[in-house]
Amino acid sequence: MKTLQWRLILIAAVLGLSIWSFYPPQTKIKLGLDLKGGVHLVLRVHTDDALNLETQTTVERLRDSLTRAGVQFGKVEVVNPTEFRVEGVQNDGAFRDAAVDADTSYDRSSEAGGYSYRMKPNITNQLRDGTVAQALETIERRVNELGVAEPIVARYSGQDQILVQLPGVSDVRRAKEIIRSTAQLKLTLVDQGPFPSREATLQAYNNVIPPDAEILPGRQEGGGTAGTAGTVFYTVKKAAAVTGRDLRNAQQSLDEFNRPAVSFTLKQDAALRFGNFTQASIGRPMAIVLDNRVMSVATIQGRITDNGQITGISRDEMVDTVITLKSGALPASMEYLEERTVGPSLGAESIRAGFIASLAGLGFVVLFMVFYYKLTGLNAVFSIVANLMILLGLMAFLGSVMTLPGIAGFILTIGMGVDSNVLIFERIKEELATGRGARAAINAGFDRVWWTIVDTHVSSLIAALLLLQFGTSTIRGFAVTLIIGLLSNVFTAVFISRTAFELVLSRRQTTAQTVSI
Amino acid sequence: MQILAKTNYDFLRWKWHALALSVAVILGGLGLIVARGLPLGIDFSGGTLIVVEFAEPVTEEQVRQAVAPLPGEEVVQQYGDASERRVMIRLPQVEGATEGDSLEQGSAQVEQALQKAGLVVSEVVSRELVSAIIGKDLQARGIYATIASLLAITVYIGFRFRFSFAVGAIAATLHDVFVTIAFLVFFGYDLSLNVVAAILTITGYSVNDTIVIFDRVRENLRSRRREPLDKIVNESVNQTLSRTIITAGTTFLSVLSIFLFGGEALRGFSFTMLVGIASGTYSTIFIASALAILLSNKSRAAVATGTSPADTATGQGGKKPKRARAS
Numbered sequence A: 001m002k003t004l005q006w007r008l009i010l011i012a013a014v015l016g017l018s019i020w021s022f023y024p025p026q027t028k029i030k031l032g033l034d035l036k037g038g039v040h041l042v043l044r045v046h047t048d049d050a051l052n053l054e055t056q057t058t059v060e061r062l063r064d065s066l067t068r069a070g071v072q073f074g075k076v077e078v079v080n081p082t083e084f085r086v087e088g089v090q091n092d093g094a095f096r097d098a099a100v101d102a103d104t105s106y107d108r109s110s111e112a113g114g115y116s117y118r119m120k121p122n123i124t125n126q127l128r129d130g131t132v133a134q135a136l137e138t139i140e141r142r143v144n145e146l147g148v149a150e151p152i153v154a155r156y157s158g159q160d161q162i163l164v165q166l167p168g169v170s171d172v173r174r175a176k177e178i179i180r181s182t183a184q185l186k187l188t189l190v191d192q193g194p195f196p197s198r199e200a201t202l203q204a205y206n207n208v209i210p211p212d213a214e215i216l217p218g219r220q221e222g223g224g225t226a227g228t229a230g231t232v233f234y235t236v237k238k239a240a241a242v243t244g245r246d247l248r249n250a251q252q253s254l255d256e257f258n259r260p261a262v263s264f265t266l267k268q269d270a271a272l273r274f275g276n277f278t279q280a281s282i283g284r285p286m287a288i289v290l291d292n293r294v295m296s297v298a299t300i301q302g303r304i305t306d307n308g309q310i311t312g313i314s315r316d317e318m319v320d321t322v323i324t325l326k327s328g329a330l331p332a333s334m335e336y337l338e339e340r341t342v343g344p345s346l347g348a349e350s351i352r353a354g355f356i357a358s359l360a361g362l363g364f365v366v367l368f369m370v371f372y373y374k375l376t377g378l379n380a381v382f383s384i385v386a387n388l389m390i391l392l393g394l395m396a397f398l399g400s401v402m403t404l405p406g407i408a409g410f411i412l413t414i415g416m417g418v419d420s421n422v423l424i425f426e427r428i429k430e431e432l433a434t435g436r437g438a439r440a441a442i443n444a445g446f447d448r449v450w451w452t453i454v455d456t457h458v459s460s461l462i463a464a465l466l467l468l469q470f471g472t473s474t475i476r477g478f479a480v481t482l483i484i485g486l487l488s489n490v491f492t493a494v495f496i497s498r499t500a501f502e503l504v505l506s507r508r509q510t511t512a513q514t515v516s517i
Numbered sequence B: 001m002q003i004l005a006k007t008n009y010d011f012l013r014w015k016w017h018a019l020a021l022s023v024a025v026i027l028g029g030l031g032l033i034v035a036r037g038l039p040l041g042i043d044f045s046g047g048t049l050i051v052v053e054f055a056e057p058v059t060e061e062q063v064r065q066a067v068a069p070l071p072g073e074e075v076v077q078q079y080g081d082a083s084e085r086r087v088m089i090r091l092p093q094v095e096g097a098t099e100g101d102s103l104e105q106g107s108a109q110v111e112q113a114l115q116k117a118g119l120v121v122s123e124v125v126s127r128e129l130v131s132a133i134i135g136k137d138l139q140a141r142g143i144y145a146t147i148a149s150l151l152a153i154t155v156y157i158g159f160r161f162r163f164s165f166a167v168g169a170i171a172a173t174l175h176d177v178f179v180t181i182a183f184l185v186f187f188g189y190d191l192s193l194n195v196v197a198a199i200l201t202i203t204g205y206s207v208n209d210t211i212v213i214f215d216r217v218r219e220n221l222r223s224r225r226r227e228p229l230d231k232i233v234n235e236s237v238n239q240t241l242s243r244t245i246i247t248a249g250t251t252f253l254s255v256l257s258i259f260l261f262g263g264e265a266l267r268g269f270s271f272t273m274l275v276g277i278a279s280g281t282y283s284t285i286f287i288a289s290a291l292a293i294l295l296s297n298k299s300r301a302a303v304a305t306g307t308s309p310a311d312t313a314t315g316q317g318g319k320k321p322k323r324a325r326a327s
Helices: A002-022 A047-069 A092-098 A100-104 A121-146 A172-180 A198-204 A268-280 A315-327 A344-373 A375-398 A404-433 A438-468 A473-507 B011-036 B060-067 B099-116 B132-160 B163-186 B193-223 B229-239 B241-261 B264-304 B309-313
Strands: A038-045 A075-080 A083-087 A106-111 A114-119 A152-155 A161-167 A185-195 A213-219 A231-237 A247-254 A260-266 A285-290 A293-299 A307-310 A334-342 B047-054 B075-078 B086-092 B121-130
Touching (some): A002 A375, A002 A473, A038 A121, A047 A075, A047 A100, A047 A121, A092 A100, A121 A161, A185 A293, A247 A315, A260 A315, A334 A344, A344 A375, A375 A404, A404 A438, A404 A473, A404 B264, A438 B132, B011 B163, B011 B264, B060 B075, B132 B163, B163 B193, B193 B229
Antiparallel strands (some): A038 A161, A083 A114, A106 A114, A185 A231, A185 A285, B047 B086, B047 B121, B075 B086
């Protein structure tokens, strides 16, 4: 009797806690994207970009220090993102002294008349990892600027994948552009241009572009608003005077003709550098390059220190450019590997459908149990409902996400609850058929079935745990629901259901010999 | 009230018929897969899947004609009830093009093509773009998860019961997986993420039923060592039959409610579960026990030489529950 009381108190406490934990469900239960509507994106960061940049920079520096040290060499060339080669080295000792810096990150091996350099594996990994980490931070800042509630930005499978989930975003295309735009800004001198075509540009150089310059497309000046003007080409210096990293701030503004523009200011040290640079280049044309597109070209009139303006863009471009510039450049380009968009109406319908299906499933089961087992069936119904309460409570407590497959898991939990109860009831029935008294039959029923329940739950748990390793977040929602449901089912089917039986027995005094089942 | 009280069907008599039926279904499914290829959904094959809602009622044929000029082979299907005016359009992964861009293009092209044909789209209900990389990755993970789950369950049953039982249980589970896939092919469902999740759930569920019977076999073996194994197994199947039917029935009913009311998005999932539950019950009764007996024949021979298989089955020492025998 005493223990029965304690059992009842425990059950009441567990159920009370559960209900407190998930009530009100509208705010306490987190919904997945497939129910809330929104977009799920997987991006791949092209980490090779960052390796390439590192190798390029090392090569430039090497060339510099070799020249400064007066070491003779024929050619330095980048072979691939992690390798470069030096040819025509005359004096090995002098070369190695001058090239000592490159040895920190690269493994050097001798070749006929030169050296081959390969990036050290740990440096490669570090760089790749750092690039993804940096991209992750940048995307986070951009997503925050977009003003999305409860976004998720996280590493995904593989070394170079990033997951972005934006609930309730309606303009998916814009969000994708903002996230992916590399926002690499640079201010650099124009060598020649504009030319009407790439071919014309090449012709002007007799097909040999100087190694320190590159051809970039741009918009025809004065050609009206963005997008309508024809494309022209410039050759600009590769080495930038100022890059996006030197920005202190960017904001929306208007140019002299009241057209949308983005003004930016530079950090202190960059401003100083930029001042000297512009002073030395007065009279020469300078280009503002954003993501390898020449946005505008202006002749340097005098010393410019700490601010500039990007002009010739549309209003939308202005808004988005400010977001991307402020959040910083991406260290590498990215591509989308996966996109799943769920419109808000579909999400709402799925919630409704899931709700109806759950109620119908529960209804079927309640009807059957009460019809088949009469009043004793209510024990099962109570334990199943208790299971659902605990499941919801734990989900709210753990902050796990309810997805559409998760609702299916919810309904399956009902099925499993019935399964365990039927298993027990049928066993009790059998024991009663052997002529045992009610109490003995109930005890034997529960005891005999206990290990069967453990075995069935463990095997289901194994499948559910492996599901957790697999698939998208919606499937994970299903697996989590199933796992929690399975665990709490052991408690409800065995502990709660048994307590219910004992409660009935104790009411009828211990002499009761029958139980209707 | 009692369903199937005190049955004594000779299920094992039907084991060869049952095996033949199963083999026929599985071979039929395999034949279709060989002929038409495994129907991978875009989750695994990569590609574009868009569900659009039209302002006016349209026929599948109109939509099909509108998107016909697009590269690759499009699949056009009514999505959900006709009154919802929704159509699903699926494009294959376009090879060659840069992945990220071709993903975006495919979906934009569909919308343009529909517009050009004068079909007014009132809402893009959902849009899924999956690159081949992700598809391959998911394929690998799906196969890994399924195999790992089967293995882990085999190990667990092998540990709790005897090895031949584990093989019987896992053969029955594999049977269910193949039968389910065969039915998916027969009824034209694609293997999507949700469907694979359902198949994995089936692996767990199907073993449940089998375990219940094996548990009973183990219990009966302990009290009636002298009787032949097949008689004990057949009786155990009969003893647990009403439980098997009831729980399969109620789980079937609750999944049926997902199938009926859960909406289009869960259709494939719930269909897979329905087939899996039906097949699981069938295989539990007809396949698992028959196989366990066939495989146990060797260890049965050991009885004559003195080592009781009942002891090996229950020989886990302290890990086993102590059961009071009612005799």
